[in-house]
Every structure is written in C-alpha cells, then in structure tokens.
Amino acid sequence: MFHILIADPISDEGLDVLVDNENITLTKDTGLTPEELENRIATFDALLVRSQTKVTRSIIEKAKNLKIIGRAGVGVDNIDLDAATENGIIVVNAPNGNTNSAAEHTMAMIMSLSRKIPQAHSGLKNHKWERSKYVGVEVKNKTLGIVGLGRIGTEVAYRAKGQRMNVIAYDPFLTEEKAEKMGIEYGELEDVLNKADYITVHTPLMKETRHMISVDAFRQMKDGVHIINCARGGIIDEEALYDALVSGKVAGAAIDVLEEEPFQDHKLLELSQVVATPHLGASTVEAQENVAIDVCHDVQKHLTGDLVKNPVNMPSVPSDVLSQIEPYFHLAEKLGMFLIRLTEDVPEEVNIYYSGELADVKIAPITRNAVKGLLQRHLGSHVNDVNALYLAGKKDITIHENRTSTTEGFTNLMTIELKSKSGTRSVSGTLLNGLGARIVRVDHYSVDMMPHGHIVMIHHQDLPGVIGKMGSLLAEHHINIATMQVDRSDIGGDAIMILTIDKNPEQKELEALKELEEISDVTAVDL
C-alpha cells in the first residue's frame, strides 16, 4: 500500500487518477507548517505540492519512506533537489499544463499596467470617477523585451505580436534563425534592457538568475520602462525595483510573485504604479486540471514501477527510446550485482562498454541501472536509479561509458569492467532474442548463464576428477545443482565453474568447497 500526502490544494481531476487505485491511500492536509510537515512525512511514499509548500532538506531527511515528490506546476525552486537526489527521491513536475495560463496572465498584467485598470477599478469601488487620472498608453508599436524565451516566454511573444508589439528576446538557447522564424528580434540581455518599453522575465529562479534584474540592469533600461514579473520572486532585485519606481526610472511594475510569499505587506504594494496579484499565473481551472493530471499520472507510474514522463532530477527518456532500452535495465543491474561480488576491494573505476545494437541507443539510463546494481552490495537498497551516479561520485568511483564495435558475435553486448587496487574484473552480458538476459563472459572465461538465482562461482585447476569431487561434496551437504558451466584458459590450467544451485549456500558449505586442494576461490552470488 502506498500513502500519498497532498500538502497543497491539487485539483480533484488529477487526484481522480489516483483515487481508483486500491493500492494507494490519499491524505489531504494542506497548510501544514514546516515543523508539522517534518513530523508527519515519515510514513508517506509520495508527496504532492504546488508552490506554497517548501520541501526543505530537513523535511526530506525525515522522509524515510518517500519515493517521489510531485510538483503540480513548473518551478521546483521550493524543493531542495540536491537533498531529494541524494536520498534517492525522484522529483517530477508538470511543465506544460500551465503555460497558456501563465502567458495569458502576463498579457493581462501588461494591459493592466498600460491602462491602469486595477487603479481605476479601485477608484470606482471607492466611489471616485477620475477619468483624467487614469490616462493610459497603447502597447501597439511598443517594444516588449522578454528575458527567458522558454515555453511561457514564447507564448507571451506570440500574444504580444498579436497586440502589434515589437518583440525582442534574450535566452541562452535562442538563435538568430529561430528568432527570425518567430518574427521577433534576437538580442543579448543588454540589447533587451536597452531597447524595451516593457520587460517581462520568464526564466526559472536559479543561482544564475537570482537578481539578474538589479541596479545595474535598471540603469541600462529606457526611462519610463514597465516591468513585469510573472515568473519567480528573486529574479528581480526588489530593493532596486523599488528605488527605480520611486525615482521614476520605471513607470510601472506588474508583480505576480515576490521573494517572500505570501506578500500582503510588501512595500512595493504601497506604490500606486505597482499592480499585483497573489501568485495567480497558473490559477485557472484549466491549468490546475492539467498540472494535477500530469503530476498524478507520474506519481502513479513511479509507485507502480514504471518510468515517469517529467522527471526533474533525472534525464527524461522519450517513450519510443524507452521501449528500445528498457529490456536492458534488468541485464545491466544484474551484471552490476554479479561483478561487485568478484572483488573485496574498494571499487575505483568502472568502465561500461556498449556494443552492437547497444552502441546506437541512449545508454545513460542503462548505465544508471548498472551502477545501481554495483552499489547495492555496500550501500543497500536505498540506492536507486535517481541517486546511483550521485552516490558513485560521492564514493570517488569514476564511471566511463564507451561505445564499441566489438560484438563477439552477439547482436548486443554489454561489458562492465571494475578496477580496484587488486586489479580489474569484468563481466559481459547480452539480451537474447526471445530468451532474455544471459551472462556470457566472466573475466576472460566464456559462459552462458541466466543472471538469477543462487550462483556459486569456483576457480579451480583443470584436472580430471575435480568436478566429481565438488559434486560429491555438495551432495553431502544436500545441495542440488541446477545448472553448471565450465571453461578453462588452457588444458590443465586455470578453470572456472559456475553453478546455479537450489538454495542459498551457508558459509560452512562454501568453506568446505575451499578446502578442496584444486579449488583456489569460491564466490557465492545471489541474483
């Protein structure tokens, strides 16, 4: 049974996705204080939030069962992503569902600023008919500067063009060709600041964008510029904006978001040239349904073992690519689990070689599963594909991915090589059409074994009678051999025997095998 805590108001249309699942329980408890959330979170498998709830490191560290945090919206600046990743908790968002609403809200803010609609409305509500006080300006032929031309910025650009505005935009991913295709002007940040009559920001809030519009940026703007922030508080330096409004440099500002929310007492709100809404960009029926449905689908997928569509702290995999590579996840994890048993030393470097068909697919998710298999022996079951690479880095294990053309006759071949102080060990596997995964090489020995069950790997000398002795010894301990593979380097030289047996061998049984003089090493692996 999975328990989901809904900590912010999430649309029922989304929750309906989860309600019908009999393995899921939903607890709605909105408006919890950080301390209350910290005290409650331990029993939950999933947490659903919007922008209000701050999911801090201390909350995440108390969340011993948490597997997924669903953010019904775009911005994830209210979630400590590093803490989530370190703790193997996947974070998903709903990046597409509120794009239109945020863009429409931005346009409404631009029009409100230009025609002073909120101020005039307030006047009338206070029984004042003040037509001359609220003379506005047209937006037609004015220049709108967009900082951040992603999903919302792009939609704002098209809407502004519909209002006959000129649009200039800055985004690190915007090219001149793309700008030309959109019928807008391409600019550096400086060009946008210099040329625009209205400046609207649509970047995420990150280290790089915090206070990107500050004193220096205001200095570069036209006198009488209008500023709009429907993205995130913190992108604009609020002190600098306040001063620029008071000095008249900025004619008006429209604000949906501020650094501290809720913000009913902020000094910017005291200025008559500021219009503001309480973080309403995504607050439409449509947007809330869309984001709730998207995020709830992903939460359900993750809890039932499927890959999610909108991961934030893991690369996403398009479904056509996923169907190609998913069958290799199991093979990769088992190869990793097997290989780590071949050394008692601290792993230092891992090389993963992808050959044949595997050389042409997206390998990163396969690598994550291999590393997960490797690390689980020492780090336990909290290693998962969200934190596997992070944890490997923390343990100073370097991971290299290589694509090669050496297929050794297989249509696909994956080899993992593990380097440690005592040397290099390796294991190779393949996926046989219709037959599933096979381990086909252990170090330089060829084998053919299914990667599951109780496996005993024995290094011995290639001499007559060894196999018989070993078989009798196992029989004495009532151990039944299910399959056996043997390979050798030379006649009479080193040889390997891999058995699958019907029960987990006890330590004393392994010790008894080691006592046979022809046997140099015995390793048990449970896959």
Ligand SMILES: NC(=O)c1ccc[n+]([C@@H]2O[C@H](COP(=O)([O-])OP(=O)(O)OC[C@H]3O[C@@H](n4cnc5c(N)ncnc54)[C@H](O)[C@@H]3O)[C@@H](O)[C@H]2O)c1
């Ligand atoms: N007010 C609201 O209710 C509301 C609703 C939805 C989204 N948002 C906010 O809007 C932001 C944008 O949403 P989106 O869906 O368009 O995201 P997006 O990822 O599609 O677009 C963000 C764009 O910003 C660009 N960018 C990043 N750093 C930049 C920089 N230093 N300078 C210029 N551009 C930069 C990126 O390249 C990207 O194209 C979200 O992060 C969220 O915080 C607010």
Ligand SMILES: O=C(O)CC[C@@H](O)C(=O)O
């Ligand atoms: O939760 C909300 O309504 C705000 C969402 C918005 O800020 C976002 O980043 O998607």
